[in-house]
Amino acid sequence: MARALINVPAKAKRGDLIEIKALISHEMETGFRPDSTGKLLPRDIITDFVCKYNGEEIFRAVLYPAISANPFFSFTTVATESGTISFEWSGDNGFAATETAKITVE
Amino acid sequence: MKTSDRNTSWASRRRFLIETAALAGTLGTGLPLSVRPASATAESMRAAIRKVVGDAPVKKGKVKLDMPPLIENGNAVAMTVSVDSPMTPDDYVEAIHVFTEKNPQPNVMEIHLGPRAGRASVATRIRLADSQKVTAIARMKDGSFWSDEIEVIVTLAACLEVF
Numbered sequence: 453m454a455r456a457l458i459n460v461p462a463k464a465k466r467g468d469l470i471e472i473k474a475l476i477s478h479e480m481e482t483g484f485r486p487d488s489t490g491k492l493l494p495r496d497i498i499t500d501f502v503c504k505y506n507g508e509e510i511f512r513a514v515l516y517p518a519i520s521a522n523p524f525f526s527f528t529t530v531a532t533e534s535g536t537i538s539f540e541w542s543g544d545n546g547f548a549a550t551e552t553a554k555i556t557v558e
Numbered sequence: 559m560k561t562s563d564r565n566t567s568w569a570s571r572r573r574f575l576i577e578t579a580a581l582a583g584t585l586g587t588g589l590p591l592s593v594r595p596a597s598a599t600a601e602s603m604r605a606a607i608r609k610v611v612g613d614a615p616v617k618k619g620k621v622k623l624d625m626p627p628l629i630e631n632g633n634a635v636a637m638t639v640s641v642d643s644p645m646t647p648d649d650y651v652e653a654i655h656v657f658t659e660k661n662p663q664p665n666v667m668e669i670h671l672g673p674r675a676g677r678a679s680v681a682t683r684i685r686l687a688d689s690q691k692v693t694a695i696a697r698m699k700d701g702s703f704w705s706d707e708i709e710v711i712v713t714l715a716a717c718l719e720v721f
Binding site for chain 2: 469482484505508509510511512513514515516517518519520521523524525526527528529530532
Protein backbone atom coordinates (compact mmCIF):
# COMPACT_ATOMS: atom_id res chain seq x y z
CA MET A 453 0.00 0.00 0.00
CA ALA A 454 1.34 3.28 -1.01
CA ARG A 455 1.94 5.80 1.70
CA ALA A 456 -0.16 8.94 1.49
CA LEU A 457 0.17 12.22 3.32
CA ILE A 458 -2.92 14.37 3.71
CA ASN A 459 -3.18 17.83 5.13
CA VAL A 460 -6.69 19.06 5.96
CA PRO A 461 -7.43 21.51 8.77
CA ALA A 462 -9.17 19.66 11.63
CA LYS A 463 -11.46 22.63 12.32
CA ALA A 464 -12.84 25.41 10.20
CA LYS A 465 -15.51 28.10 10.33
CA ARG A 466 -18.48 27.66 8.01
CA GLY A 467 -17.78 29.39 4.72
CA ASP A 468 -14.03 29.52 5.24
CA LEU A 469 -11.70 28.75 2.38
CA ILE A 470 -9.53 25.80 3.41
CA GLU A 471 -6.43 24.49 1.74
CA ILE A 472 -6.06 20.78 1.13
CA LYS A 473 -2.75 19.10 0.37
CA ALA A 474 -2.37 15.51 -0.74
CA LEU A 475 0.79 13.59 -1.51
CA ILE A 476 1.18 9.89 -2.29
CA SER A 477 4.32 7.84 -2.67
CA HIS A 478 4.54 6.50 -6.21
CA GLU A 479 7.36 6.02 -8.68
CA MET A 480 5.42 7.51 -11.65
CA GLU A 481 7.50 5.53 -14.16
CA THR A 482 7.05 7.51 -17.36
CA GLY A 483 7.40 4.78 -19.97
CA PHE A 484 9.94 6.96 -21.76
CA ARG A 485 12.99 5.93 -19.75
CA PRO A 486 15.35 3.22 -20.98
CA ASP A 487 16.95 0.74 -18.60
CA SER A 488 20.65 -0.22 -18.77
CA THR A 489 20.03 -2.42 -21.81
CA GLY A 490 18.33 0.39 -23.71
CA LYS A 491 14.86 -1.13 -23.45
CA LEU A 492 12.12 1.25 -22.38
CA LEU A 493 10.71 0.61 -18.93
CA PRO A 494 6.93 0.12 -19.16
CA ARG A 495 4.73 2.98 -18.01
CA ASP A 496 3.46 2.73 -14.44
CA ILE A 497 1.76 5.91 -13.27
CA ILE A 498 -1.19 7.13 -11.27
CA THR A 499 -3.73 8.35 -13.80
CA ASP A 500 -6.58 9.66 -11.66
CA PHE A 501 -6.99 11.49 -8.40
CA VAL A 502 -10.36 12.42 -6.93
CA CYS A 503 -11.17 14.34 -3.76
CA LYS A 504 -14.69 14.17 -2.33
CA TYR A 505 -16.29 16.19 0.46
CA ASN A 506 -19.01 14.10 2.14
CA GLY A 507 -19.31 12.06 -1.03
CA GLU A 508 -19.50 15.00 -3.45
CA GLU A 509 -16.61 15.47 -5.84
CA ILE A 510 -14.80 18.76 -5.27
CA PHE A 511 -11.55 18.19 -7.15
CA ARG A 512 -10.43 15.77 -9.83
CA ALA A 513 -7.14 15.46 -11.65
CA VAL A 514 -6.07 13.41 -14.65
CA LEU A 515 -2.35 12.73 -14.46
CA TYR A 516 0.12 12.15 -17.26
CA PRO A 517 3.74 10.94 -17.05
CA ALA A 518 4.85 14.58 -16.79
CA ILE A 519 3.69 14.66 -13.17
CA SER A 520 6.67 14.16 -10.85
CA ALA A 521 7.23 11.05 -8.74
CA ASN A 522 5.21 11.11 -5.51
CA PRO A 523 2.36 13.17 -6.97
CA PHE A 524 1.41 16.17 -4.89
CA PHE A 525 -1.62 18.41 -5.24
CA SER A 526 -2.61 21.47 -3.29
CA PHE A 527 -6.05 23.00 -3.83
CA THR A 528 -8.84 24.74 -1.97
CA THR A 529 -12.44 24.22 -1.01
CA VAL A 530 -15.08 26.00 1.01
CA ALA A 531 -15.81 24.45 4.42
CA THR A 532 -19.56 23.78 4.28
CA GLU A 533 -20.29 21.13 6.88
CA SER A 534 -18.61 18.71 9.27
CA GLY A 535 -17.78 15.36 7.82
CA THR A 536 -15.25 13.40 5.85
CA ILE A 537 -12.99 14.42 3.02
CA SER A 538 -11.89 11.41 1.02
CA PHE A 539 -9.05 10.97 -1.44
CA GLU A 540 -8.80 8.30 -4.11
CA TRP A 541 -5.92 7.54 -6.41
CA SER A 542 -5.99 5.01 -9.22
CA GLY A 543 -3.60 4.12 -11.99
CA ASP A 544 -1.75 1.61 -14.12
CA ASN A 545 -1.48 -2.05 -13.14
CA GLY A 546 -4.58 -1.82 -10.98
CA PHE A 547 -3.10 0.72 -8.59
CA ALA A 548 -5.67 1.99 -6.08
CA ALA A 549 -5.36 3.86 -2.80
CA THR A 550 -7.76 5.74 -0.58
CA GLU A 551 -7.35 8.01 2.39
CA THR A 552 -9.79 10.02 4.47
CA ALA A 553 -9.65 13.00 6.78
CA LYS A 554 -12.22 14.35 9.24
CA ILE A 555 -13.18 17.97 9.39
CA THR A 556 -15.27 19.80 11.99
CA VAL A 557 -17.08 22.88 10.75
CA GLU A 558 -18.58 25.27 13.27
CA MET B 559 32.12 49.57 -44.82
CA LYS B 560 28.60 50.60 -45.71
CA THR B 561 26.04 50.59 -42.94
CA SER B 562 24.01 47.88 -44.62
CA ASP B 563 27.06 45.61 -44.79
CA ARG B 564 27.72 46.11 -41.16
CA ASN B 565 24.12 45.22 -40.34
CA THR B 566 24.36 42.03 -42.33
CA SER B 567 27.58 40.97 -40.67
CA TRP B 568 26.14 41.67 -37.25
CA ALA B 569 23.05 39.69 -38.13
CA SER B 570 25.05 36.69 -39.26
CA ARG B 571 27.32 36.98 -36.24
CA ARG B 572 24.28 36.96 -34.02
CA ARG B 573 22.88 33.97 -35.84
CA PHE B 574 26.21 32.18 -35.50
CA LEU B 575 26.24 32.79 -31.77
CA ILE B 576 22.68 31.58 -31.35
CA GLU B 577 23.31 28.45 -33.38
CA THR B 578 26.51 27.69 -31.51
CA ALA B 579 24.69 28.08 -28.24
CA ALA B 580 21.91 25.80 -29.45
CA LEU B 581 24.44 23.21 -30.55
CA ALA B 582 26.25 23.41 -27.22
CA GLY B 583 22.90 22.91 -25.53
CA THR B 584 22.25 19.78 -27.56
CA LEU B 585 25.68 18.37 -26.81
CA GLY B 586 25.29 19.34 -23.19
CA THR B 587 22.41 16.90 -22.76
CA GLY B 588 25.02 14.35 -23.73
CA LEU B 589 25.09 10.61 -23.96
CA PRO B 590 21.46 9.48 -23.74
CA LEU B 591 20.63 11.42 -26.89
CA SER B 592 20.67 8.27 -29.02
CA VAL B 593 18.15 6.42 -26.86
CA ARG B 594 15.98 9.44 -26.21
CA PRO B 595 12.39 8.99 -27.35
CA ALA B 596 10.84 11.41 -29.77
CA SER B 597 9.74 14.59 -28.05
CA ALA B 598 6.44 16.33 -28.44
CA THR B 599 6.99 19.17 -30.84
CA ALA B 600 5.25 22.51 -30.91
CA GLU B 601 3.07 20.84 -33.53
CA SER B 602 1.89 18.05 -31.26
CA MET B 603 1.30 20.53 -28.45
CA ARG B 604 -0.95 22.50 -30.78
CA ALA B 605 -2.75 19.29 -31.72
CA ALA B 606 -3.23 18.38 -28.04
CA ILE B 607 -4.60 21.86 -27.34
CA ARG B 608 -6.96 21.64 -30.33
CA LYS B 609 -8.25 18.34 -28.97
CA VAL B 610 -9.30 20.14 -25.79
CA VAL B 611 -10.57 23.46 -27.10
CA GLY B 612 -11.84 22.40 -30.52
CA ASP B 613 -12.37 25.43 -32.72
CA ALA B 614 -13.03 27.80 -29.84
CA PRO B 615 -10.72 30.80 -29.56
CA VAL B 616 -8.23 30.82 -26.69
CA LYS B 617 -7.75 34.26 -25.18
CA LYS B 618 -4.73 35.42 -23.23
CA GLY B 619 -5.39 36.47 -19.65
CA LYS B 620 -7.22 35.50 -16.44
CA VAL B 621 -4.89 32.51 -16.03
CA LYS B 622 -1.64 32.82 -14.09
CA LEU B 623 0.96 30.10 -14.56
CA ASP B 624 3.60 30.36 -11.89
CA MET B 625 6.90 28.52 -12.17
CA PRO B 626 10.54 29.43 -11.65
CA PRO B 627 11.96 30.68 -14.97
CA LEU B 628 15.32 29.00 -14.35
CA ILE B 629 15.03 25.37 -13.27
CA GLU B 630 17.96 23.40 -11.96
CA ASN B 631 16.25 20.02 -11.78
CA GLY B 632 13.55 19.14 -14.29
CA ASN B 633 12.41 16.10 -12.31
CA ALA B 634 10.29 18.08 -9.87
CA VAL B 635 9.32 21.60 -10.79
CA ALA B 636 6.88 23.37 -8.51
CA MET B 637 4.03 24.80 -10.56
CA THR B 638 1.00 26.81 -9.53
CA VAL B 639 -1.89 27.59 -11.84
CA SER B 640 -4.45 30.08 -10.66
CA VAL B 641 -7.38 31.56 -12.52
CA ASP B 642 -9.09 34.84 -11.88
CA SER B 643 -12.69 33.78 -11.30
CA PRO B 644 -15.35 34.49 -8.66
CA MET B 645 -16.08 30.72 -8.44
CA THR B 646 -19.81 31.21 -7.99
CA PRO B 647 -22.38 28.67 -9.28
CA ASP B 648 -22.88 30.86 -12.38
CA ASP B 649 -19.29 31.76 -13.10
CA TYR B 650 -16.55 29.31 -12.28
CA VAL B 651 -13.58 27.49 -13.75
CA GLU B 652 -14.55 24.04 -14.99
CA ALA B 653 -11.17 22.74 -16.01
CA ILE B 654 -7.51 23.61 -16.21
CA HIS B 655 -5.19 21.91 -18.70
CA VAL B 656 -1.41 22.16 -18.80
CA PHE B 657 0.71 21.40 -21.86
CA THR B 658 4.40 21.36 -22.67
CA GLU B 659 6.16 21.84 -25.95
CA LYS B 660 9.13 19.47 -25.73
CA ASN B 661 8.28 16.77 -23.22
CA PRO B 662 7.86 13.31 -24.80
CA GLN B 663 4.10 13.86 -24.49
CA PRO B 664 2.43 17.29 -24.62
CA ASN B 665 -0.15 16.68 -21.87
CA VAL B 666 0.86 17.33 -18.29
CA MET B 667 -2.41 17.23 -16.39
CA GLU B 668 -6.04 18.20 -16.44
CA ILE B 669 -7.88 19.45 -13.39
CA HIS B 670 -11.64 19.50 -12.94
CA LEU B 671 -13.04 22.03 -10.53
CA GLY B 672 -16.38 23.40 -9.48
CA PRO B 673 -17.81 26.33 -7.55
CA ARG B 674 -17.12 24.48 -4.30
CA ALA B 675 -13.42 25.07 -4.78
CA GLY B 676 -13.89 28.67 -3.65
CA ARG B 677 -10.73 29.69 -5.45
CA ALA B 678 -9.32 28.37 -8.70
CA SER B 679 -5.77 27.63 -7.70
CA VAL B 680 -3.85 24.38 -7.98
CA ALA B 681 -0.26 23.57 -7.11
CA THR B 682 1.66 20.46 -8.09
CA ARG B 683 5.10 19.29 -9.23
CA ILE B 684 5.87 18.42 -12.81
CA ARG B 685 8.68 17.03 -14.97
CA LEU B 686 10.32 19.01 -17.73
CA ALA B 687 12.53 17.30 -20.30
CA ASP B 688 13.99 20.45 -21.80
CA SER B 689 13.99 24.23 -21.83
CA GLN B 690 10.64 24.98 -23.34
CA LYS B 691 7.31 26.70 -23.27
CA VAL B 692 4.63 25.59 -20.80
CA THR B 693 1.00 26.52 -21.46
CA ALA B 694 -1.98 26.48 -19.12
CA ILE B 695 -5.53 26.72 -20.47
CA ALA B 696 -8.65 27.20 -18.38
CA ARG B 697 -12.21 26.44 -19.46
CA MET B 698 -14.86 28.61 -17.86
CA LYS B 699 -18.49 27.75 -17.15
CA ASP B 700 -19.57 29.88 -20.13
CA GLY B 701 -17.39 27.76 -22.43
CA SER B 702 -14.67 30.36 -23.03
CA PHE B 703 -10.99 29.44 -22.89
CA TRP B 704 -8.22 31.51 -21.34
CA SER B 705 -4.52 30.84 -21.28
CA ASP B 706 -1.13 31.79 -19.99
CA GLU B 707 2.28 30.56 -21.05
CA ILE B 708 5.75 30.73 -19.66
CA GLU B 709 9.18 30.11 -21.17
CA VAL B 710 11.45 28.16 -18.83
CA ILE B 711 15.10 27.13 -18.90
CA VAL B 712 15.94 23.68 -17.56
CA THR B 713 19.54 22.77 -16.77
CA LEU B 714 19.04 19.16 -15.66
CA ALA B 715 16.36 17.49 -17.74
CA ALA B 716 13.92 14.87 -16.48
CA CYS B 717 13.48 11.41 -18.06
CA LEU B 718 17.06 11.16 -19.23
CA GLU B 719 18.79 9.21 -16.51
CA VAL B 720 19.86 5.72 -17.41
CA PHE B 721 20.51 3.21 -14.70
